[in-house]
Each structure stands twice: as structure tokens, then as C-alpha cells.
Amino acid sequence: MLGRRTFFGALPACVYFDRSRMQNESAPTWWMLIVESAMDPIIAVDEAQRIVLFNPAAERAFRWSREAVIGQPLDRLIPERFRHVHRQHIERFGATGTTSRRMGALSALSALRANGEEFPIEASISQHVDSGAKFFTVILRDITERVRAEALLARSEAQLRGIVDSAMDAIITVDESQHIVMFNAAAEQMFGWPQSEAIGVPLATFIPQRFREAHSEHVRRFGETGVSSRRMGALRE
Structure with a gap:
């Protein structure tokens, strides 16, 4: 019969050991090997929020050696302006x-490296009681590269919007159902519709009634070709 399991962590990884095996010398080695080899930083603190576990991935992320942080307050790894709130x-x-939950679900989290550099993280926290003592385990991930990529994408999209909005020609983009998702300033001037009202409207609204069915079919067939672009109405007088 299996003994009670104590969980160390939550998403994105879960580490546990079987308490019935704790008398076996290999049991601590077994779960510690998992913690030590984890790619994500894993940090455990006691009820006073002093660090009791700091795996190699945490050493790499925070640039602190395990020896330097064991027994130290968790606050050392948190920017000063967030320490009080984080402790609470x-x-x-x-x-x-x-048992466990995600941290910072409604806001970004920041951590602090040994050199004073702040970096963004996502994290989950779990708690367990062992021999009457409560421990908290945090599994986190450094999302610096993701945040940087998102910022670059946002800047690129902003630049594209600037180019589109400053274009002298009308530019209209529709989704697969042929509803408008982009309507630039030149299109506003040409059709006399403000962008706020044009977004979400069927493209057919801007096509004369007698051409709507053929135009819709033309767009649908073009979407099936896989061709990136072509002139519309090339054979029409």
C-alpha cells in the first residue's frame, strides 16, 4: 500500500516523494535528483520565508550560489518595492x-538577480506540512526572452499600423468570413465611414449590390489558391 504523498510544486512541473519510502535511503536521493535536474528554478522556503532549497536552475537564474542563499530571507530574490506585498x-x-496555485495571475512578476538586475518571471506556489512544519515551494520560469519578443512584436505592429494609416491608398483587411478587421485612414476618406463603424462590417457593404455575390466568390476562390497576392478584376473593363 502506498503511503501519503507530499507534493513539491505545481505547474509547470510537479515533484513529490512517497512518505512510505522515506526510511529507504534512496528515497531522498530519488526526488532530489528530479529537483536538481529540473530546467526550471525551484525554491522552497519555511514558514518564516527563509530559503531551504535552491536548485541549480535557480542558481543560474538568480546568479546566487546555493550556499549564499540557504537560510536567507526570500526577500533577497525580490525587488524591494514588491517585498512587503509578496510576503503578505x-x-x-x-x-x-x-495546495497550489499560480502566482501573479493578474499582474506581472519580477525577480532580482544577484547583480541587482530585475527580470520578469511566471511562477506557481505550493505548500505542504512535514513533521508539523509548513513549507512553501515556488517553481518559476525566467520569461525575459518572451517579454523581449513580445515587445519587439508590439513595436513592429505599431510601425506597421503607422505605415498603413499614413498610406495614401485605401487599405482594407478582412477575415476569412469577409468581415473587415482593418480599415485605414485613406479608406475612411474614400468610403466616408469612420474606422470604428467599419470594423466588423461585411466587406459586401462596400460593394455595389449587383457585384456582391461574384466578388465574395472571387475572394473565396483566391483564398483557396494559396497565392500571396494578385490584381483584382484584371480582365474586367
Whole structure:
């Protein structure tokens, strides 16, 4: 019969050991090997929020050696302006009795490297009681590259919007159902529709009634060709 399991962590990874095997010397080695080899930083703190576990991935992310942080307050890894709120967050979580949950679900989280550099993270927290003592385990991920990529994409999209909005020609983009998703300033001037009202409207609204069916079919067939672009109405007088 399996003994009670104690969980160390939550998404994106879960580490546990079987308490019935704790008398076996290989049991601590077994779960510690998982923690030590994890690609994501794993940090455990006691009820006083002092660090009791700091795996190699955490050493790489925070640039602190394990020896330097074991026994130190978790605050050392958090930007000063967030420390009070973060401490309260863990205390409240401990009072809920909830096993695990994601941290910072409604806002971005920041951590602090040994050199004072802040970096963005996503994290989950879990709690467990062992021999009457409560522990909290945080599994986190450095999302610096993702945030940087998102910022570059946002800048690129902003630049594209600037180009589109400053174009002298009308530019209209529709989705697969041929409803308008982009309507630039030149299109506003040409059709006399404000962008706010044109977005979401069927493209057929801007096509004379007698041409609507043929135009819709033309767009549909073009979508099936896989061709990137071509002139419309090339054979029409």
C-alpha cells in the first residue's frame, strides 16, 4: 500500500516523494535528483520565508550560489518595492489551505538577480506540512526572452499600423468570413465611414449590390489558391 504523498510544486512541473519510502535511503536521493535536474528554478522556503532549497536552475537564474542563499530571507530574490506585498501574498496563501496555485495571475512578476538586475518571471506556489512544519515551494520560469519578443512584436505592429494609416491608398483587411478587421485612414476618406463603424462590417457593404455575390466568390476562390497576392478584376473593363 502506498503511503501519503507530499507534493513539491505545481505547474509547470510537479515533484513529490512517497512518505512510505522515506526510511529507504534512496528515497531522498530519488526526488532530489528530479529537483536538481529540473530546467526550471525551484525554491522552497519555511514558514518564516527563509530559503531551504535552491536548485541549480535557480542558481543560474538568480546568479546566487546555493550556499549564499540557504537560510536567507526570500526577500533577497525580490525587488524591494514588491517585498512587503509578496510576503503578505505567501502568508495569505498559507492561511487558505489550498495546495497550489499560480502566482501573479493578474499582474506581472519580477525577480532580482544577484547583480541587482530585475527580470520578469511566471511562477506557481505550493505548500505542504512535514513533521508539523509548513513549507512553501515556488517553481518559476525566467520569461525575459518572451517579454523581449513580445515587445519587439508590439513595436513592429505599431510601425506597421503607422505605415498603413499614413498610406495614401485605401487599405482594407478582412477575415476569412469577409468581415473587415482593418480599415485605414485613406479608406475612411474614400468610403466616408469612420474606422470604428467599419470594423466588423461585411466587406459586401462596400460593394455595389449587383457585384456582391461574384466578388465574395472571387475572394473565396483566391483564398483557396494559396497565392500571396494578385490584381483584382484584371480582365474586367
